[in-house]
Amino acid sequence: MIKARNLDKSFGRTHAVRDLTFEVRPGVVTGFLGPNGAGKSTTLRLMLDLDKGGGETRFDGVRYAELERPLREVGCVLDARSFHPTRTARDHLRMLAAAASIPAVRVDEVLDLVGLGEVAGHRPRAFSLGMAQRLGLAAALLGDPHTLILDEPANGLDPHGIQWLREFLRAYADAGRTVFVSSHLLAEMALMAEELVVIGRGRLIAAGPVDDFVGRFTHQAVVVRSPQVQRLATVLRMSFVGVGVTAEDETTILVEGLRTEQVGDLAAAHSITLHELSVRTASLEQAFLEATGGDVEYAAAARGPAPERVSS
Amino acid sequence: MHGFDAALRLEWVRLTTLRSTLLMVLLAFGLGAAVALVVATAVRDEPLDAEVGAVLLTSGGALVPLPLAAVLMAVLGVLAVGHDYRHGLVRPLLAAVPQRSALVLARLYVVTAVAATVTVLSMVANAGIAFLVIGQRPPLEPGVLRASGGYVLLVVLWTWLAAGATWLVRSTAAVLTGLFLVPLVMEPLVQSLTVLDTLTWLEPVARWLPFAAGRTMVLTPGAADAGGGDLTALQGGLVFGALVAVTLAAGWVRFASTDA
Numbered sequence: 001m002i003k004a005r006n007l008d009k010s011f012g013r014t015h016a017v018r019d020l021t022f023e024v025r026p027g028v029v030t031g032f033l034g035p036n037g038a039g040k041s042t043t044l045r046l047m048l049d050l051d052k053g054g055g056e057t058r059f060d061g062v063r064y065a066e067l068e069r070p071l072r073e074v075g076c077v078l079d080a081r082s083f084h085p086t087r088t089a090r091d092h093l094r095m096l097a098a099a100a101s102i103p104a105v106r107v108d109e110v111l112d113l114v115g116l117g118e119v120a121g122h123r124p125r126a127f128s129l130g131m132a133q134r135l136g137l138a139a140a141l142l143g144d145p146h147t148l149i150l151d152e153p154a155n156g157l158d159p160h161g162i163q164w165l166r167e168f169l170r171a172y173a174d175a176g177r178t179v180f181v182s183s184h185l186l187a188e189m190a191l192m193a194e195e196l197v198v199i200g201r202g203r204l205i206a207a208g209p210v211d212d213f214v215g216r217f218t219h220q221a222v223v224v225r226s227p228q229v230q231r232l233a234t235v236l237r238m239s240f241v242g243v244g245v246t247a248e249d250e251t252t253i254l255v256e257g258l259r260t261e262q263v264g265d266l267a268a269a270h271s272i273t274l275h276e277l278s279v280r281t282a283s284l285e286q287a288f289l290e291a292t293g294g295d296v297e298y299a300a301a302a303r304g305p306a307p308e309r310v311s312s
Numbered sequence: 313m314h315g316f317d318a319a320l321r322l323e324w325v326r327l328t329t330l331r332s333t334l335l336m337v338l339l340a341f342g343l344g345a346a347v348a349l350v351v352a353t354a355v356r357d358e359p360l361d362a363e364v365g366a367v368l369l370t371s372g373g374a375l376v377p378l379p380l381a382a383v384l385m386a387v388l389g390v391l392a393v394g395h396d397y398r399h400g401l402v403r404p405l406l407a408a409v410p411q412r413s414a415l416v417l418a419r420l421y422v423v424t425a426v427a428a429t430v431t432v433l434s435m436v437a438n439a440g441i442a443f444l445v446i447g448q449r450p451p452l453e454p455g456v457l458r459a460s461g462g463y464v465l466l467v468v469l470w471t472w473l474a475a476g477a478t479w480l481v482r483s484t485a486a487v488l489t490g491l492f493l494v495p496l497v498m499e500p501l502v503q504s505l506t507v508l509d510t511l512t513w514l515e516p517v518a519r520w521l522p523f524a525a526g527r528t529m530v531l532t533p534g535a536a537d538a539g540g541g542d543l544t545a546l547q548g549g550l551v552f553g554a555l556v557a558v559t560l561a562a563g564w565v566r567f568a569s570t571d572a
Contacts, residue, residue, distance in 0.1 A: 050406055078403050095326045098325045
């Protein structure tokens with residue numbers, strides 16, 4: 001269990017993280033989301049006592065700096081390319097393993113686990129970003145820690161690598177461990193994470209199950225297709241106050257504020273034929289955009305109309 | 313100290329798995345032996361007195377602005393710290409050993425052990441070269457022993473200065489530039505300017521120039537001064553040591569108290 005309390009950090013006049021409090025529980029993958037510049041990486045550094053700031057983070061009740069052998073408790077990857085380019089992958093891990101008295105055999109185990117066994121003796125200066133990510137993950141797994149903290153671990157991985165990472169992290173969490181992963185790949189996060197911590201401009205926007213977040217920041221709609229769609233729309237408006245009915249095309253409407261059962265029962269009661277009755281669920285991306293729309297630090301300028309060509 | 317053992321294990325593997333470490337050690341031995349060979353060959357027909365013996369043992373010792381082993385071990389010290397920032401290693405290292413002062417102490421301990429061992433073994437090798445070329449080893453009289461001990465201490469102080477300065481400014485290039493520029497250019501310039509009538513007020517400053525003062529630690533009694541004026545070896549060592557202490561303390565404080 002990770003408990004972060006009142007994390008706070010400023011860089012000059014820029015308040016990067018503001019009084020941020022959240023918990024990450026074991027047994028599930030928890031995603032850490034936020035727009036660019038929201039303070040995600042700063043928060044992770046604060047949690048690990050790498051940056052000096054306000055508040056504190058406890059890992060199963062203990063601050064990071066007070067852990068007896070931190071690599072055996074918490075594994076982290078904050079920057080994939082944090083290695084000396086001429087020190088071999090194996091020696092890089094041997095160096096870190098030495099700090100926690102982790103036997104050398106474990107170094108080769110984790111290199112094999114992340115798929116770098118064949119290049120263990122290679123200098124990583126020529127490693128691709130994906131290989132560097134795998135080396136970082138191997139370092140995080142050295143001590144078989146109870147908690148994993150990963151900053152954008154899917155960056156640079158190919159689709160197979162991303163799928164492997166997703167399955168690996170879910171299995172890691174299923175074993176009762178704590179997994180906290182930041183990512184800007186929302187589709188990937190939707191598949192990987194069960195819970196979310198969402199921040200914007202250093203402030204907490206939401207924390208909890210993914211479904212709750214999506215439900216809170218989007219509107220679920222019932223899609224109804226019928227040859228008598230106009231009549232159904234009228235009946236719906238007359239039967240339920242405040243229901244939202246929007247026409248999609250000549251035979252389809254979107255109904256907001258009702259469940260499929262309510263729409264179906266009403267149609268049956270009025271002998272209205274239905275060709276489709278389904279739920280349109282909003283995506284995590286839609287919810288994220290809705291939740292963080294006002295907290296984007298670096299937004300591209302809106303694209304306006306193309307300038308008119310002036311004829312001479 | 314909490315975390316020191318872990319930091320020491322990490323630092324030993326870290327330093328010994330870098331090619332630059334091996335390169336600096338080999339250069340210290342190789343260049344030192346080459347200087348000793350040249351000196352021994354030049355004086356092989358003369359009796360080996362204390363002053364020449366000290367020069368031979370210390371590969372030029374106080375004769376040059378940048379003592380050989382000192383500058384090579386200083387580069388080792390710069391790289392030992394500078395790599396952390398250049399390659400983003402400081403965060404994984406602190407994730408492995410979050411006790412920052414333990415990491416500083418362990419790194420100083422390891423680079424000190426390497427620098428001192430290399431210097432001592434280099435002097436032993438130089439003595440062997442003297443014996444092979446001249447047929448006699450340098451006289452082990454108190455003046456030579458003191459200069460030899462001073463050389464080991466000077467090399468260690470240079471290594472600490474380099475590491476401390478790199479913790480302070482976090483730039484390998486800047487520290488290397490400073491380590492060459494100040495003793496090679498700035499200090500000789502200040503000393504030269506004192507001959508001008510209008511700049512005689514610089515004389516008290518020139519007397520306490522730290523790098524020149526440090527070199528007096530390698531002088532045998534009665535030898536020509538190394539630019540440190542009338543300072544004794546102890547006084548020179550204290551002046552240079554003060555510079556090292558201030559730089560190292562500032563670097564340590566910055567490393568321990570600011571963002572990684």
